[in-house]
Amino acid sequence: MDTLVKLQGVSKIYPRVHKPRERLKAFKALLFGREPEQGARVLHDIDLEVVRGQSLGIIGENGAGKSTLLKVLTGVIKPTRGTVETHARIAALLELGAGFQPDFSGIDNVRMQASLLGLSGKELDERLDDILEFADIGDYIDEPVKHYSSGMVVRLGFAIVTACRPELLITDEVLAVGDESFQKKCIRWIERFLKQGGTLLLVSHSMYVVQKLCQKAMWVHDGTVRQYGDVFPVTQAYLAWHEKRSAKEKELRIQAQGDGAFYNIRQLSIEGFAQGEEPVIAMGQDMLAELVIYAPDDRAPVGVFGIVRADGTPVYGVVSDNEGARPHGIGDRLYRFRFRFDAIDLLPGSYSLRGHSMDPEGVRVFDSREVAFRVAGNTKEVGYVRLAHEWLD
Amino acid sequence: MRKDNNRLDGVFFKNLVIRQIRQDYLENVTGFAWLILQPLILLAVYAFVFSTIFKSRIPESGDIGFVPYLAVAFWPWTAFSESILRASGSVIGNAALIGKVAFATEQLPLAMVTATFVMHLIGYLAVLIFLQLTGTHIHWLFLTAAVPVFLLLWVFAASITLFTSSLQVFIRDVAQILPPLITFWFFTTPILYSTAHLPALVRSIANWNPMAWFVAQLRQLLLFGEVRLDITALAVVLFIAVFAWLSLRFFRRFAGHFEDFL
Numbered sequence: 001m002d003t004l005v006k007l008q009g010v011s012k013i014y015p016r017v018h019k020p021r022e023r024l025k026a027f028k029a030l031l032f033g034r035e036p037e038q039g040a041r042v043l044h045d046i047d048l049e050v051v052r053g054q055s056l057g058i059i060g061e062n063g064a065g066k067s068t069l070l071k072v073l074t075g076v077i078k079p080t081r082g083t084v085e086t087h088a089r090i091a092a093l094l095e096l097g098a099g100f101q102p103d104f105s106g107i108d109n110v111r112m113q114a115s116l117l118g119l120s121g122k123e124l125d126e127r128l129d130d131i132l133e134f135a136d137i138g139d140y141i142d143e144p145v146k147h148y149s150s151g152m153v154v155r156l157g158f159a160i161v162t163a164c165r166p167e168l169l170i171t172d173e174v175l176a177v178g179d180e181s182f183q184k185k186c187i188r189w190i191e192r193f194l195k196q197g198g199t200l201l202l203v204s205h206s207m208y209v210v211q212k213l214c215q216k217a218m219w220v221h222d223g224t225v226r227q228y229g230d231v232f233p234v235t236q237a238y239l240a241w242h243e244k245r246s247a248k249e250k251e252l253r254i255q256a257q258g259d260g261a262f263y264n265i266r267q268l269s270i271e272g273f274a275q276g277e278e279p280v281i282a283m284g285q286d287m288l289a290e291l292v293i294y295a296p297d298d299r300a301p302v303g304v305f306g307i308v309r310a311d312g313t314p315v316y317g318v319v320s321d322n323e324g325a326r327p328h329g330i331g332d333r334l335y336r337f338r339f340r341f342d343a344i345d346l347l348p349g350s351y352s353l354r355g356h357s358m359d360p361e362g363v364r365v366f367d368s369r370e371v372a373f374r375v376a377g378n379t380k381e382v383g384y385v386r387l388a389h390e391w392l393d
Numbered sequence: 394m395r396k397d398n399n400r401l402d403g404v405f406f407k408n409l410v411i412r413q414i415r416q417d418y419l420e421n422v423t424g425f426a427w428l429i430l431q432p433l434i435l436l437a438v439y440a441f442v443f444s445t446i447f448k449s450r451i452p453e454s455g456d457i458g459f460v461p462y463l464a465v466a467f468w469p470w471t472a473f474s475e476s477i478l479r480a481s482g483s484v485i486g487n488a489a490l491i492g493k494v495a496f497a498t499e500q501l502p503l504a505m506v507t508a509t510f511v512m513h514l515i516g517y518l519a520v521l522i523f524l525q526l527t528g529t530h531i532h533w534l535f536l537t538a539a540v541p542v543f544l545l546l547w548v549f550a551a552s553i554t555l556f557t558s559s560l561q562v563f564i565r566d567v568a569q570i571l572p573p574l575i576t577f578w579f580f581t582t583p584i585l586y587s588t589a590h591l592p593a594l595v596r597s598i599a600n601w602n603p604m605a606w607f608v609a610q611l612r613q614l615l616l617f618g619e620v621r622l623d624i625t626a627l628a629v630v631l632f633i634a635v636f637a638w639l640s641l642r643f644f645r646r647f648a649g650h651f652e653d654f655l
Contacts, residue, residue, distance in 0.1 A: 014653050015654075016557070017654050019652065020565070023563060023564070023565075023654065024563075024564070026563075026652075026653070026654070027564065030563075030647065030650055071492065071652070075495050075649075076491075076492055076493065076494070076495050076652070077492060077649055077652050077653070078519055078648075078649025078650055082440045090495065092494075092495060094493050095493045096491070098489075098493035098494050099490055099494040100414065100492065103416070104412070108412075111408060112405075112409075113410050115404040115405040115407075115408045116405050116494060116496055119404070120404055121404055133428040232405070307588065
């Protein structure tokens with residue numbers, strides 16, 4: 001396999017350099033090849049190999065180290081530890097309008113950037129029309145770049161990259177600035193670029209874009225690789241993690257009354273999985289659940305099963321007495337409901353199964369409990385559930 | 394197949410120099426005129442102070458007056474000192490570029506030095522013509538021999554700049570320390586005076602100053618039409634070559650860490 005980029009054990013620490021004394025200290029450390037004593041550890045021990053023809057999406061929350069990783073990859077900064085090898089003609093769009101001189105006209109900046117990317121004057125003359133056509137900013141090309149909108153800057157920047165035909169294209173979330181039609185144009189271009197054997201490294205917060213363009217994904221978290229692999233499992237795990245986190249932030253977690261409740265829940269479980277193991281259901285599989293309620297007055301209580309997304313959004317819920325279902329008494333004033341979701345059509349992601357206990361009249365909820373589970377699968381559908389559908393002529 | 398994305402690149406470097414020249418001299422109306430006027434005014438001031446007030450005489454100059462003697466050395470010095478002072482801030486000044494675009498960053502100070510040299514050489518030619526018209530005989534043929542001297546001076550300035558511009562990223566005080574050092578260097582270099590004015594002991598120390606050699610060379614070539622290739626010339630070339638190699642290594646060693654400090 002033809003390796004274009006190889007990172008081994010890469011760490012990056014940004015030294016603290018706010019005060020002159022700190023600068024001097026950091027410089028001394030640098031001079032003697034020591035690691036800075038104080039600083040922000042942005043990347044920690046990252047290994048990565050990108051082979052020709054691969055398309056890799058780098059995902060992660062803000063501040064996870066994605067941009068620093070790209071900077072190390074492109075050779076813009078040196079890692080504190082580890083090695084970086086590159087064997088390709090790289091074109092990188094690391095930041096909006098990076099390298100553009102605001103006082104100069106668009107066309108002057110095109111010349112500058114193109115030569116920076118290794119295009120000779122003759123090559124540029126041949127491709128200039130293509131660049132202008134791709135950027136599609138009309139007469140603005142003769143205006144100083146400082147008068148451009150951010151969208152126009154991105155258009156011009158990307159147009160130059162398309163003209164220099166790199167082997168490896170690296171972009172850092174800059175395309176998101178462009179408008180809808182320009183984004184589509186870029187995506188079409190990247191797809192063609194990949195088809196022709198190009199290699200892509202993309203940082204994006206749009207899982208849609210990552211799933212559309214990339215075969216592989218790398219989830220960077222706190223400067224380390226949290227997960228690496230095929231794009232679907234990694235992006236799904238990342239989204240699920242996000243949902244869980246926002247649920248925590250919103251404190252949407254249900255309050256379980258627990259043992260103090262009159263009709264309290266003794267057990268809620270998904271069958272077929274051991275205690276402590278996260279249940280994983282393949283999309284389209286059946287899911288069996290069990291709810292055991294303790295009724296002190298030994299009257300059969302009403303039970304509720306429901307499914308919520310990891311962030312607490314309800315997906316579906318059903319109450320036993322509305323459908324004429326009754327629990328089995330299993331002795332000791334315990335009542336058990338068993339329940340099956342047939343061929344569960346939830347889209348991949350993290351969910352929770354919720355169980356509620358109600359009084360025998362079904363008037364109020366006494367107790368609640370939930371069990372997290374994950375639905376796995378490869379699909380490009382969006383939303384929570386698959387609805388029965390058919391494409392018509 | 395190994396392709397280095399951080400290589401020195403001819404087309405980009407040329408564009409960088411042109412951009413610098415446009416930015417500094419051609420974007421404002423007086424820029425270009427100022428380039429000729431400023432040293433001319435300075436020269437006039439020095440000429441007035443030294444030849445009229447102090448009645449300075451140059452012992453070995455013969456029939457060549459003080460003004461041509463000063464002018465031939467003054468322009469190269471201006472190119473040298475100004476390029477160092479300006480280019481030392483070129484890494485910090487381009488913070489927006491560093492850490493965002495992959496390129497060989499040493500091109501920034503080198504382009505600034507080159508732009509300054511190109512513009513001052515144009516001024517130098519204008520001054521030489523002015524001197525010729527006002528009755529000084531300039532040995533124009535020896536201008537070709539002066540070209541390698543200028544190239545060497547460029548290498549010297551560029552080497553110093555590679556060192557100062559990278560150091561300034563880490564130690565900002567360089568910006569404050571440099572101007573007085575350059576002024577000191579100016580007065581210890583025989584530009585306003587001749588080494589013949591100096592006591593023997595001081596002269597032997599002053600001879601270690603590479604700039605003294607440059608100044609003497611240019612005067613010999615352009616005013617007296619003499620080429621002097623001796624052991625000193627060889628020593629200067631060797632010294633500058635080693636210095637250039639060291640400063641480029643110094644710069645590259647730290648280039649990947651500029652962004653940490655900017």
